[in-house]
Amino acid sequence: MQQTRHRVVVLALPGVVPFELGIPAKAFGLAYGPDGNRLYEVLTCTPDGRPVQTSEDFSIAVEHDARVIATADTLIVAAVKDPIGGGDPLFEPVAAALAQLRPGTRLVSICTASFVLAAAGLLDGRPATTHWAHSKRFRELYPRTPLDPDVLYVDDDDVLTSAGAAAGMDLCLHLIRRDHGSEVANQVARFCVVPPWRDGGQAQYIARPVPDDSGSDTAGAREWALQELHRPIQLAELAARAGMSVRTFSRRFLAETGQTPGQWLTAQRLELARRLLESSDLPVDQVAERAGFGSASSMRQHLAAAIGVSPAAYRRTFQGRNRALTHRQPMNTGG
Template identity: 50%
Template sequence: MSTVALAVTDGMLHFELSLAYEVFGSAPAGVSVPWYDVRVCGVDAVRVGRFRLEPDHGLDRLPDADTVIVPGWADTDVEPPAELVGAVRAAHEAGARVVSLCTGAFVLAAAGLLDGKRATTHWAHTAALADRYPRVEVDPDVLYVDNGSVLTSAGKAAAMDLCLHLVRLDHGSSVANTAARRLVVPPHRAGGQAQFVAAPVPTRDDHPLAALLPWAIERLDRPLTVEDLARRAGMSSRHLSRHFRAVTGTTPLQWLLTQRIRRAQELLESTDDVVDAIAAATGMGTATTLRRHFNRTVGVPPDTYRRTFRSAPGPTGPTAE
């Protein structure tokens, strides 16, 4: 069982702390994989927002965890406590995966964990982070950044995206999708999506792409183009691209690629289909194309992903390679 330590101290934001506990605190119904052992680590009682919290363990237990999560830090104008910074640094040196949510990036930066690395935080604080820690490559335009052992997220909903990304890394796409369904949130928003777009994302299904997106998802096995999508939506390609940017934060082609990769992950986990067949089912055309995009997006080849995240044996059939 993987141990997740939530590092808390006075001044933490309660939303990000609660969000992380909700994701990692209990396994979704129907998930049989070993779930996380969550520990809340801090010094004595701490004030989180308007709440008083009694940690289960001291900060000295952070180096014992597999993953350390630092929630949002409320007052970014002051330096985070030295004891917290030192404990987070010690955890990373001990081999823990260290994650910041929202302005928790200021704690990681103070610990030196972001030096020379790309990182993000809530868009309203990216300038301050860059000014205070010039050795950090601050990216204000993404939802989260995965550097392997050090990960950072933008604010609020992006913190949820990063937490689900961690579940996906640990347990695969199917388990992460199940967790997302329980939380009633989108199962996957790629970290490279914009964290702030000119028009707000609609809360109802009455936006201009409401009918188009499910139509496209049902046809991922076809070589859809931007022109195909525009024709179906009854608008010009340029107009379509503007709507995609406003609704999804990305371009039509990048959105399509993300959906194809997600479908490939699901098929790799749940079937014995060969890579050629999965490439055809996801509109990638050839196994070579699928492998190239999959490896670039997910970080491992399809066969490695299948061996790692295959949830259960499927029907007898040919091997993936």
């Protein structure tokens, strides 16, 4: 007798991002048991069953309306272009759709869809994540949700949230692994030509622009320090560059940057190390020397603490183009 498939319902809202919308159907649709039977059934719906405009220049038509949510074992809300805040006119039909949920249904959001779950009160007191670029707004709107913007996904038992874009695939693979084990999840990953597990979190992908320092009392000292990162820099040197006492400089520095001079220097060394790992083939010990860490061991510790990966793993991620050119592997073209 064939076992009932786990039903995954994907909710597509106006402004849905097509890439993220397609991830659940692809991942769960490729999960097969040892008997060759599919393990999941994936259905896609909109609040009223009508086509929705995507974030791009086309609409998507679906076969189901929100009533199918009442039959879901897992509900996945796909990412939307603009995060939905409380009071958005769009939220009324979304709330009506989510009202179809049965108790015990597993809830999943991909990327900015965490805003939808939070606006519905479904993330109150629950740890969650979202795309790093929207983390500040999320915290402002939903302070009752403990947000971790540095991870690829958060698994809080029956409520799971993912970071941006491809992290939705990481979360779907995690769910398959949780439901049916690593062998099934690895098979899906191979067919999709993606790693079954990624090192680190989304912290390694966060862009940190250099702020405009015009008019800042400590800007000149910081500009000088950026040219001297290869060597030890003493607090007294920085203060002298700014023409201040160490105590005054430290107070002004913290007020202007939100960091102590030591914290700021470490952050700048990390940014330099990341750029060198991405753009050069320098050995790790030379990268550490140029970034002022003194040793490769010290740099590894700081990099792991900041973004959760080793220098080698970071370089593999951001210099993948080199490996693609020099290390070609047979590819299953069926996906």
